[in-house]
Amino acid sequence: MDYQFLSLLPPILSITLALATKKVIPSLLAGALSGALILAGGNPITAVGHTLSTMWSSVSDSWNLSILIFLVFLGILVHLVTMAGGSREYGVWAEKRIKSRQGAQIATLILGVLIFIDDYFNSLTVGTVMRPVTDKFKVSRAKLAYIIDSTAAPVCIIAPISSWVVTVMSTMGDKFRTEGIGLDPFISFLKLIPMNLYALLTLAMVAVLSLSDLEFGPMAQHEYLAITTGNVHGPKGESVVQVEDTIINPKGTIWDLIIPIGGLVLFTIIAMAYTGGYFAGGISFLGAIQETDAATALKIGGFWAIVLSLVLFLPRQVLTLKQLPEAAVKGTKSMLPAITILIFAWTIGSIIGELNTGVYLANSLGKTLPPFLYPALVFALAGLIAFATGTSWGTFAIMVPIAIDFALIFDPEITLIMIAAVLAGAVFGDHCSPISDTTILSSTGAQCDHIEHVSTQLPYAIFVASISFIGYVVAGILITMVGLSSSIGGLVSLGASAVLMVIGLKIAHVITLRSAPNVTA
DSSP, rough: OOOOGGGHHHHHHHHHHHHHHHHHHHHHHHHHHHHHHHHHOOOOOHHHHHHHHHHHHHHHHHHHHHOOOOOOOOOOOOHHHHTTTTHHHHHHHHHHHSSHHHHHHHHHHHHHHOOSSSSHHHHHHHHHHHHHHHHHTTHHHHHHHHHHTTTTHHHHHHHHHHHHHHHHHHHHHHHHHHHOOOHHHEEEEEHHHOOHHHHHHHHHHHHHHHHSOOOOTTTHHHHHHHHHHOOTTTTSSSSOOOOSSSSTTTTTTTTTHHHHHHHHHHHHHHHHHTTTTGGGGOOOOOHHHTTTTTTHHHHHHHHHHHHHHHHHHTTTTTSOOOGHHHHHHHHHHHHHHHHHHHHHHHHHHHHHEEEEEHHHHHHOOOOOOOOHHHHHHHHHHHHHHHHHHHHHHHHHHHHHHHHHHHHHHOOOOHHHHHHHHHHHHHHHHHHHOOOOOHHHHHHHHTTTHHHHHHHHHHHHHHHHHHHHHHHHHHHHHHHIIIOOHHHHHHHHHHHHHHHHHHHHHHHHHHHHHOOOTTTTO
């Protein structure tokens, strides 16, 4: 059934309520129920039943269930490391070597870039490791959440080896085969990296903001509060998860953090190769990573990281057997907010999928524009769909085939820049959507109020997206009118966009200072 405009009501209602009430779960529930009511033809009893059944299906889905188990494992691992004294000792070590707020932020950025395998893994691990350090240097939790979020999806989408590559290449490959396009999906993905303006400009913007005092919008207020008062939690003045009552062993060392986290990385990579069939033979390591079951790999990696931690901690008595139940309970409890929000986000996402919201958006917005605007058009469409649905992967599935069709109708030369614009737009929408799982996990990793994270990050994401939109217009002109190749046109537009971004940042900062002279963060 074609629900047309009605299909937009659930995401609009959910996002509006979330931003207005600051209550995520009731907002997601309201959106899910409204969508189910549309599907049920206005029957409230059927709508409630459909919502509950969809929620159960989301939780029982093997991929989603593996993610939830991984979150529990990670929460337990974090508390084991904390109780053993590893996190505290890392903070002491980092404090001696990192001498400034800028250094703390750049260290967070670098760690986020290094953990490129998976966005879930990235969001929670970077927050766990860097939160004590950024707290010491009075970096607001909102800023930490922004850096984490900006080095999750934006990094994964340009990393040649990540859980995201599988989805992108499979989507491209299916369409290439269907249309008889003689392009290799992996080689094509490598060529797309310099054309992904939003991902690259987001990383560049994080670096600029970390090294300078350029802040604007609500983030400037959070940073000013952190610097002047030491309150890194924002106006609410409290942490999302309190762990101050945890007994920390004074015998712990920095290795009690490095080895468990390093083990988590190593075991996850091994598990990704295993689930991709590498150890069964007949496939390369890179091929196995591309075919991996990332959710199962994260679950396996988390389990063995806990085992490694116990082997490291128990014989040295930095942790005792009596403390294990406490770590299990507190670790699980610390992840309950993220788990709850994820379940509701998956529920509304499934209902939005049944309503074909993304397809309606893609098919109802202009196809009468001149060809040089096509890359910018699909960027905006992908961003809107990902923001409304909270999923970039679902947006890939909807928009990549549409983008390729657009290119084939006019000029195959713009095929790659069109796909790159879709990937960039999907990451933008995912990056700033309050119902996106990556956004949720970034606020969880930073222990930042979720809506505070969304509201402070949104102006930054929109700013970079605006620059990217202009960049894709420039690329479209260079490719369709000047005659440059997609690769050259993409590189030229990337350089022009970077210059425009720096100028825009300075202007935005000046405007912020004039409108709020006391905010000098």
